[in-house]
Amino acid sequence: MSEMIAFLKPDPAILSRRAAILADIADLLPDDALVTEERELVPFETDAFVSYRRLPLAVALPETTEQVAAVVRYCHREGIPVIPRGAGTSLSGGAIPQEDAVVVGLSRLNRIIEVDLPNRCAVVQSGVTNISISQAVDADGFFYAPDPSSQLACTIGGNIGMNSGGAHCLKYGVTTNNLLGVRMVLFDGSIVEIGGKALDAAGYDLLGLICGSEGQLGIITEATVRLLAKPEGARPVLFGFPTSEAAGACVSEVIGAGIIPVAIEFMDKPAIEICEAFAQAGYPMDVDALLIVEVEGSDEEMDAMLARIIEIARRHGVSTIKESQSATEAALIWKGRKSAFGATGRIxxxxxxxxxxxxxxxxxxxxxxxxxxxxxxxxxxxxxxxxxxxxxxxxxxxxxxxxxxxxxxxxxxxxxxxxxxAGGCLTGEHGVGIEKRDLMTHQYAAADLDQQMRVRSAFDPKWIFNPSKVFPLEGRSGK
Amino acid sequence: MSEMIAFLKPDPAILSRRAAILADIADLLPDDALVTEERELVPFETDAFVSYRRLPLAVALPETTEQVAAVVRYCHREGIPVIPRGAGTSLSGGAIPQEDAVVVGLSRLNRIIEVDLPNRCAVVQSGVTNISISQAVDADGFFYAPDPSSQLACTIGGNIGMNSGGAHCLKYGVTTNNLLGVRMVLFDGSIVEIGGKALDAAGYDLLGLICGSEGQLGIITEATVRLLAKPEGARPVLFGFPTSEAAGACVSEVIGAGIIPVAIEFMDKPAIEICEAFAQAGYPMDVDALLIVEVEGSDEEMDAMLARIIEIARRHGVSTIKESQSATEAALIWKGRKSAFGATGRIxxxxxxxxxxxxxxxxxxxxxxxxxxxxxxxxxxxxxxxxxxxxxxxxxxxxxxxxxxxxxxxxxxxxxxxxxxAGGCLTGEHGVGIEKRDLMTHQYAAADLDQQMRVRSAFDPKWIFNPSKVFPLEGRSGK
Missing domain, CATH: 3.30.70.2740 (Alpha-Beta Plaits)
Structure with missing residues (x-):
């Protein structure tokens, strides 16, 4: 276990009052909704960024927005750090606690409240898993677009916190493009509704700001998300290239030509070998780089878009083109891609x-x-x-x-x-978390960071929400 | 002229120091970049929400971001209100000044800085008109999607301030969905870059927050916007209905079925008569409501989508269906729709x-x-x-x-x-401005408005930017 990244030092005054604090919080919750025993706290000590771990003070598992509000109000008053947690699948350490913090786990807020097909949206509690939204509307021909590889486990609340993406976000956008509203608990325990089923918001776009704010501006308890109609058909196609450079240049030219497939995924040779060994997806093994390009629509639409992509791929020396011939083959291709992280973890x-x-x-x-x-x-x-x-x-x-x-x-x-x-950004979809916190000064000038921290203070004057994350520990002007 | 809506009372200390203030500001700008004569200030006393007008203290017309910063820094220090202004086409009074305010007009920041087709974006100064972006990339087969009816005149800075939409935003989204980055002057004159050519942002999504913030969080001087490839073809189709209710129900069923045309515009009988008299667009006159539905893509794609829409329209008793037969007819159909406000103004x-x-x-x-x-x-x-x-x-x-x-x-x-x-919102694309300011309490609870005002204060601690707008004058907690 590396310890290159510092955590904030736990407040000894909180540690010494632990028993009294836990008794106070237990009074705000139903029976069995506060985890305090060390062996039961272990599952909460880290997330999918397993390089760092800390045991929290306790884990609260509220069942209602009002219970979340009661815990937050108490912690704000007492100056106790609060770490919101969905399924703990963060790859940037966004859900890793600290010793003086109360984790607020949203796993019991797991109901789909309403499916509203005429308005193409669903209202769900924030502990609902990503995949379960699509499953709930599948029979009606709809789906929820953002599809992180962890979608079987990760929650919509965590997706909003990190503005999560996924393979199919090239066409459909990431979480922020598919989120219509949230219900949220602010620092003082007040409960606000931001956005909703109708277009746009009067006043500031707080919804966009909340999405990707990594649990530092409040705790989301409900979300209204956009549903999309499933396409007529979809077809992943494998394009093998002799070099990574050629594959990269091909992607650049496809997008530069204004062609937007549903997905363009890239794998280099080591990734192909790892994923093929795990999933037997039928990936070509004699190439140095592979693109999985998914097109969708009617057969004619898919054929027309593919023809344009193939023409560009040929110019970049594509050596293998393989279309999936059945739903089973298509599913296998995606299984290979989506299990990349798990398959890598085996070796x-x-x-x-x-x-x-x-x-x-x-x-x-x-x-x-x-x-x-x-x-x-x-x-x-x-x-x-x-x-x-x-x-x-x-x-x-x-x-x-x-x-x-x-x-x-x-x-x-x-x-x-x-x-x-190269003109890019530290994070596309995993968030800054604790992992990239100290690199923020490489991305941003002091004036940029100062403004972000002033925004944070406007939502969380005592900086109790997820305090070790996002902003470098030195030079925290807003606090 | 009605005066139902109050403005903030001008600060007599500012009015009495007018000459000294103007001399100070003139020193920060090139010659001829500060308008101070009353007859030259008249064009700036209102915008397209002409019900209210106020002569400003002066109008600054800076030519560079640095000059904008110098004026803002000075006004912040002296507590002088600042009203950012693009082309003055706001329909909610967003650009109407007040007597003690300096208008910062962005009309001289009118250069297209860079067209970057491989990354499908353009970098423009904020005073560039909406239409000129599409014109600059038209020959290359690209366009900028949001298309307010005022697009010949309105500027991209104003579009960002109001998160403007347009007829074709049904498919392509509004300004916030097509904006990649801004360069912006903060209250203290510091200049920040938010977003850019690469996906997402580390830290908070300030870009989304800025979009639609009505000139209250800073002054945008440059924008990076997304370019899209023009579709293979596009075809507006007129659907006439015997009642408005039937047309409305048809729209609801089309969208509910997951069909997303490029545009679905609605006109009732008075609107049809006004627009047809002005534009001779060929609208049917024997119907009570008209939908202009635009589909795009290849002929096969358009035919397929239209067939589904026609089937739904028939179920709702459509009485006239008329496809445009030529580019000229298509242009006339849109001319009629986009001139609706102007045509109404004639009668x-x-x-x-x-x-x-x-x-x-x-x-x-x-x-x-x-x-x-x-x-x-x-x-x-x-x-x-x-x-x-x-x-x-x-x-x-x-x-x-x-x-x-x-x-x-x-x-x-x-x-x-x-x-x-009905579950909707005060504004879709025109902004709150001064027009809807006092209705914000009907949309939002006190806790919601308080949080929005805390965000505002985090960007503008003295509330100098566009102060009479967006928030009711009573109960301004953040100030």
Missing amino acids: ADYICMDGTVPLGQLSHVLRETSVIVARYGLRVANVFHAGDGNMHPLILFNANDPEEAQKAELAGNDILKLCVD | ADYICMDGTVPLGQLSHVLRETSVIVARYGLRVANVFHAGDGNMHPLILFNANDPEEAQKAELAGNDILKLCVD
């Missing part, structure tokens, strides 16, 4: 970076990524949302070797700086 | 409401709107973005009759309350 420890770059920089950044990782003597597998310019290098290392773990983190930092220097 | 004074409603409520709200307007003894024409649920009742009145002017405003207020009570 090595890894950290997954999440930088984005302008599309014209894809090939350059891929090349430099290999150089950086080689310099640290490590290996990398690249599997990512190429159409969005959202890169996911998986840096492989041995977590039992502290030196190697540190090298992996240093290589990751160098890669993210590379993305920013 | 009467009018105020244009901008409420949105969930689609299931369209017919109900149309019916109640007629009842409300009739109660005040006035007439109404409805012409609006039906697919988005974004209604635009034009209330006709005689501005030379103060009593009738007041009735029009009262009817407008009742209509907006009706929209909110």
Whole structure:
């Protein structure tokens, strides 16, 4: 376990009053809704960014918005940090607690409240899993578009906190483009409704601001999300290339031509080998890079778009083109892609970076990524949302070797700086969390960060929500 | 001229120091960049919401971001209100000044800085007109999607301030969905870059918050906007119905079925008559309501989508279906629609409401709107973005009759309350401005407004930017 990233020091006054605080909070909740025993707290000590872990003071598992509000109001008054938590699938450590914090787990807020097909939306509690929304409307021919690879487990509340994306977000946008409203508990326990079923909002677009605010502006308890009609048909097609550069240049030209497939996913050779070994997806093994391009619509529409893409791919020396011939084959292709992280975890420890770059920089950044990782003597597998310019290098290392773990983190930092220097961004969909917190000064000037922190203070004057995250610990002007 | 809406009282200390203030500001600008003579200030005393007017202290016309910053820094220090202004086409009074304010006009920041087709974006100064972006990339087969009816005149800075929409936003989204980044001057004169060419932002989504903030969070001087590839073809089709209710129900069923044409525009009989008299667009005159539905893509795609829409329209008793047969006919159809406000202005004074409603409520709200307007003894024409649920009742009145002017405003207020009570929102694309400011308490609870005001204070601690707008003058907690 590496400890390159500092946490805020726990407040000794809170630790020493633990018993009294827990008794107070227990009074605000139903029986069995406050976890306090150390062995029961262990599952909450980290998330999918497993490099860091801290046992929290306690975990509250409220069942209603009002109970969430009561806990938040108490913690704000007492100055106790609050860590909102969905399913704990954050890849940037967004849900990792700290020793003096109360985790507010939303797992019991798991009801789909309303499906409103005439207005193409659903109202759900924030602990509902991503996939269950699509499942609830599947028979009616609708779906909820953002599809993180963790969609079987991750919750809509966490998706909103991190503005999550997924393979099909190239066409449909990420969470913020599919969110219509939230119900939210503010720092003082007041409950607000932001947005709703009708277009736009009077006054400021707080909804957009809330989406991606990483649990620092309040706790979301309900969400109204947009539903989309399922396409007539969909077809993933595999394009194999002799080099990563050629595949990257092909993506850039497809998008530059104004063609927007549903998805363009990229895998380099290590990723192809890892995923194929796991899923037997039928990926070609004699290529250096693979694009999974999904088109959708009627057969004629799919054929027309594919013809244009194939023409561009040919110009970039595509060596294999393989269309899925059945729903089973299509599902296998996606199973391989979506299990990339899990499959990688079987052969090595890894950290997954999440930088984005302008599309014209894809090939350059891929090349430099290999150089950086080689310099640290490590290996990398690249599997990512190429159409969005959202890169996911998986840096492989041995977590039992502290030196190697540190090298992996240093290589990751160098890669993210590379993305920013190429005109990109530290994070496309995983959030800043604790992982990228100290790189924010590489992305932003002091005036930019100061303004973000003033916004944070306007929502959370005592900075009790998820305080170790997003902003570097030094120079916190807003607090 | 009605005076139902109050402005903030001008600060006598500022008025009495006018000469010294103007001399100070002149020193910060090039020659001829500060307008101070009363007759030259008259064009800036109102905007397209002509019911109210105030002469400003002066109008600054800076040529660079740095000059904007210098003026803002000075005004913040001295506590002088600042009113940002694009082309002055606001329909909600967003650009109307007040007597103690300096207007910062962005008309000289009118350069297209960069067209970046590989990354499908353009970087423009904020005083560039909406249409000129599409014109600059037309030959390359691209366009900028949001298309307000005022697009020949309105500026991208104003579009961002109001989160403007347009007829084609049903498919492509409004300004916030097509904006990638801004350069912006903050209250203290610091210059920040928010967003950019790559996906997403690390930290909070300030870009979404800025979009629609009505000039109250800073002054935008540059914008990076998304470009889209022009479709293969596009075809507007006219659907005439015997009643407004039938047309409204048809829209609701089309959208509810998950069909998203590029545009679904609605006109009732008065609007049809007014627009046809002006544009000779070929609208059917024997119907009570008209939908302009635009589909796009290949001929096969358009035919397929139209067939589904026609089937639904038949179920709702459509009486006329007329496809445009040529580019000229298509252009005429749109000319008629986009000139609706101008054409109405030829026959009467009018105020244009901008409420949105969930689609299931369209017919109900149309019916109640007629009842409300009739109660005040006035007439109404409805012409609006039906697919988005974004209604635009034009209330006709005689501005030379103060009593009738007041009735029009009262009817407008009742209509907006009706929209909110139907689950909708005060504004879809025109903004709150000064027009709807005092209705914000009908839309929001105190806790909601308090949080919006805390956000405002986090960007503008002295509330110098556009201070008479958006928030009711009473109960301004954040100030």
